[in-house]
Structures are given as C-alpha cells and as structure tokens.
Amino acid sequence: MSDTPDKIGERVRYWRLRRNLGRKQFADMIGRSTSWLDKVESGERDLVRLPTIELVAEALSIDPTVLTDAPAAARAADCVDAAEVAAIRAALGRYPGLAVPAQEPPEVAHLARESEYLDHAWTSSHFTTIARQLPKLLEGAQVATLMAPESEQVSAHRILVTSYRLASSMLLKFESHDLAWLAADRAMHTALEVDDTWAQARATRSVARAMTAARQRPGAIEVLLGMTDRMRADVHRAPDTLLSLHGMLYLAAAIAAAEQENAGLALSMHEEALDAAERMEPHYAIHHTHFGLANVVIHRVSALVRLYEAEAALRFAESIPxxxxxxxxxxxxxxxxxxxxxxxxxxxxxxxxxxxxxxxxxxxxxxxxxxxxxxxxxxxxxxxxxxxxxxxxxxxxxxxxxxx
The missing domain is CATH 1.20.1280 (Monooxygenase)
Incomplete structure (x- = not known):
C-alpha cells in the first residue's frame, strides 16, 4: 500500500536534492511545471497514478517502492546506490587537461574545506554524504591542479589526492574493486606530480589497499615498504606531520601480509607500527589517519581474523581497554x-x-x-x-x- 501524500512528497524532495537537481531542472526532466512539483513535494498533490510514480522514480534513478513504501525508503536512504557510483565513475572519466577549462579557477581554500568535510564524513561512516558531494569535489580539485597559482599547487594536489583516496576507499567498502584501483592509481599519479611526501604516502596507502583487495598482495607490500623507506628521512625531519602516515603504511602492510597468510610478516609490520605509535606526541597531526596505539591494536585484531586465528584475535581484543x-x-x-x-x-x-x-x-x-x-x-x-x-x-x- 502506498504511503501518505506528504510522506511521498518528502521522499521526492529528498531524492531530488540528493541527486543535486534544482526544482526547474527536475520539473523539466519529467515534463511538469515547478508549481506541480512544489505541490507534490509539499503533499498537496498525490502521486496517485502508477505511471506518474514510475516516471518520477525513473528520473531519480530509484525503484518506485522507494517513494511509496516506508521500509524500502529507509533502506535506500541509508545506502550509496548505483546512480551515485556511476557519478563517481563519470568524475573519474573526466580529463580537464585535454580542454581549455570553461570555468573560473576554484578557490583552493574552499576546496580544502570541502575536502575536510568529506574526510570527516568518512570517519563518521556517512557514505551517502560522500557519494553526493565527491564528484563535484573531484572536478573542482582536478581543475585547481591545472589553474591554481604556483604557491597553491601543493595544496591543490593534496586535495585531489584526498578526493581520489576517498573515492577508492569508499568503492572498496562496496566491493567495486576495479574502479577503486583506478581511483587509487589516479591518486598516485597526482601525488607524483609534486615533491610532497605527505601526498605520496597517502596515495601509496590507497594503491596498496586497492591492490590487496584485488589479491595483488605481494605487490601491495612491495609498494608500501618502498614508500616507508623512501620517506624515512623526511619522517625524521618532520615527525609531527609524517610519523602517523608512516605508521599507517605499516598497518596496511600488516593487513596485506595477513591476507597473504604470512603471519610472521604481519606481526613484524604490526611491531613497526607499534613503535611509530609509541613515538607519537600529543601535538602530532593524526586527524587524517587517527593513527595511534588504539588504531594499531585493532589492526592487529583485524590481521589475526584474516589469518584465520579467531581465538587469538578474541584473546587479543580482551586486552584492549x-x-x-x-x-x-x-x-x-x-x-x-x-x-x-x-x-x-x-x-x-x-x-x-x-x-x-x-x-x-x-x-x-x-x-x-x-x-x-x-x-x-x-x-x-x-x-x-x-x-x-x-x-x-x-x-x-x-x-x-x-x-x-
């Protein structure tokens, strides 16, 4: 049974906004007036006819039951859907450098705020927020690396690396492995365009995680350990900004080794990460990684699970405050x-x-x-x-x- 007109109208508005569609734009898509749409969204007008419901749902790239059935609506609102994955794929398929940009250069400071916001959404597991806003951030960051002044190029490249990393990490959660690897590879190529260890370390972790998911585990470990060696001198010079990233590379290597069923290497990588965590000081930058003793020990649990040592994982977990x-x-x-x-x-x-x-x-x-x-x-x-x-x-x- 269909829900009430006001509930259906709320869902139409929710999905229109989630798809980043303006009122007139969406009204034109379905061949209706904005006043008709306003009445539907406010609940004044009921979508009583099935063909109309199907027309609206098709334009929003959702199943009609998402508009009419409360449980289906709740499930769909919670999750990233195929249309949003397609939008990320489309953003990864754009090459702004092949054409003269038809827009003013975006403000790098504004992009940085957007990037921080989506990083926070990631740590809060708000994946629908990322899916909705990431394509726009990717496009803006791509243009910024082409058009920003020299003084802002490192910042612009960091934002683009972060954007690609977010895309790759989220796609891995939803098991779109090939697309995740593409995003991670883009992050690496972007990071290598500038002499910036921070960007290169973040990109390396993304590439390695994508490779691990694609069962390219020896290659993932090689990439990670290559980067830990490459950045070692920089870590000594700037531990406040780089030590947490160095430690996270070892954690990624521990997980890759565990999935390769190499228990000795996984433990060795855990101990390297533990050493880095014990050297951390309170003022060190960790907000992008949440690196620290707690993150190290839960990665050990994760590695033991992947090594099929469930009992050892549970015993270890009992020791964590x-x-x-x-x-x-x-x-x-x-x-x-x-x-x-x-x-x-x-x-x-x-x-x-x-x-x-x-x-x-x-x-x-x-x-x-x-x-x-x-x-x-x-x-x-x-x-x-x-x-x-x-x-x-x-x-x-x-x-x-x-x-x-």
Whole structure:
C-alpha cells in the first residue's frame, strides 16, 4: 500500500536534492511545471497514478517502492546506490587537461574545506554524504591542479589526492574493486606530480589497499615498504606531520601480509607500527589517519581474523581497554566490531557475534546496512542463530534488505 501524500512528497524532495537537481531542472526532466512539483513535494498533490510514480522514480534513478513504501525508503536512504557510483565513475572519466577549462579557477581554500568535510564524513561512516558531494569535489580539485597559482599547487594536489583516496576507499567498502584501483592509481599519479611526501604516502596507502583487495598482495607490500623507506628521512625531519602516515603504511602492510597468510610478516609490520605509535606526541597531526596505539591494536585484531586465528584475535581484543576503542571515530569502531563479529562467528560464539554486530549498527548504521561484507555476516548468522539472537539478526537483516 502506498504511503501518505506528504510522506511521498518528502521522499521526492529528498531524492531530488540528493541527486543535486534544482526544482526547474527536475520539473523539466519529467515534463511538469515547478508549481506541480512544489505541490507534490509539499503533499498537496498525490502521486496517485502508477505511471506518474514510475516516471518520477525513473528520473531519480530509484525503484518506485522507494517513494511509496516506508521500509524500502529507509533502506535506500541509508545506502550509496548505483546512480551515485556511476557519478563517481563519470568524475573519474573526466580529463580537464585535454580542454581549455570553461570555468573560473576554484578557490583552493574552499576546496580544502570541502575536502575536510568529506574526510570527516568518512570517519563518521556517512557514505551517502560522500557519494553526493565527491564528484563535484573531484572536478573542482582536478581543475585547481591545472589553474591554481604556483604557491597553491601543493595544496591543490593534496586535495585531489584526498578526493581520489576517498573515492577508492569508499568503492572498496562496496566491493567495486576495479574502479577503486583506478581511483587509487589516479591518486598516485597526482601525488607524483609534486615533491610532497605527505601526498605520496597517502596515495601509496590507497594503491596498496586497492591492490590487496584485488589479491595483488605481494605487490601491495612491495609498494608500501618502498614508500616507508623512501620517506624515512623526511619522517625524521618532520615527525609531527609524517610519523602517523608512516605508521599507517605499516598497518596496511600488516593487513596485506595477513591476507597473504604470512603471519610472521604481519606481526613484524604490526611491531613497526607499534613503535611509530609509541613515538607519537600529543601535538602530532593524526586527524587524517587517527593513527595511534588504539588504531594499531585493532589492526592487529583485524590481521589475526584474516589469518584465520579467531581465538587469538578474541584473546587479543580482551586486552584492549574499552576507553581506547571508544575514543576512535565511528568508522574505525564499527570495522573493529565487524572483525569481532567474524571472529566470534568462526568460534561458534553466535550470541557474542550478534552483540558485536548490533553495536556496530548502532555506532555506524551504513557500515552494517549497506556493505556486502556485513550482509555476508548477516546471512551467516541468520542460518546459525536461534532464540533472541535470531530475532535481533532478523531485525537487522530487514533493515539491511537481506532476505531472512
């Protein structure tokens, strides 16, 4: 049964704004007047006819049930969709350098603020915010590297590297591996255009993560360790800005080694990262990485899970103070809890697995309701749980659109 006109109108407006469409632009797309659209969005006019609902939904690139059905609407609002992935793909396919830019050079300071905002959205696991705004940031940053004055070129390149990194990281979460590798490769080429260790380290981590996801693990480790050697002297000169990035490269190498089932190398990389974390001082820049002892230890749990050492992962997790975990941003905490869910599932601790997954959904809903990795965990738990845990899993699965 269709929802009320005001609820449907709210959803039309929400999706029009999410697609970055103006009132007249969207009205023209569906062959209607702006006054008609205003009445629909305010609930004064009901979309009673199915062909009209389908017309509006097609223009918004959504299923008609997203407009008419409350549960479908909630699920769709939570998650990045195919249209947004396509918009990121289109942004990656633009080459502003092949044509004379038809716009004024964007303000690098404005782009920097946008980049910081999306970095914060990432650490908060607000992926729909990134998906909506990232294509525009990519375009602006691409133009800025071509048109900004020499004094702002390093800043412009950093913003573009960050934009590509965000694209790659988000696409990896949703298992668009080839596209993620393309974005990471663009980040690396951008970073190599300027003599800036910060940009090169960030790009290296993105490339390595994309390579790891694509099962090119030896290459990923080689890239990471090559960059750690390359930047070592710079880290000694500027530890306040570079030590956290140096440590994060070792953490990425630990995960790649674990996925290669090389336990010795994974532990060695963990110890290098731990050494870097212990050298950190309070004023060191960590906001782009959230590097520190807490991030290092949860990466160790993640590596042990990937080494199929679930019991060791759970024992190690018990040694981590809860306060240290709670100080991490939502994205990091939720992924740690997904690792605990997997470890507990492997050990047959299904009630504990459900508790961890429930906490992850509460902290960062989009991590559980939208990611294929979380959906896989939900499907497994649906098949093995009984009683109250089974009821909780069914409720989570419904919110995530996973058939129970």
């Amino acid at each position: 809860a306060g240290a975990i709670n100080a991490l941003p939502p994205e990091r905490r939720a992924n740690y809890l997904l690792d605990l869910t997997q470890a507990n599932t492997h050990r047959g601790n299904y009630a504990e697995a459900v508790r961890a997954l429930t906490r992850a959904e509460r902290i960062a809903p989009q991590e559980v309701r939208c990611r294929p990795a979380a959906h896989s965990l939900l499907r497994t738990l649906l098949s093995v749980t009984t009683g109250e845990p089974a009821r909780q899993v069914r409720q989570m699965a419904q919110r995530a659109g996973v058939p129970a």
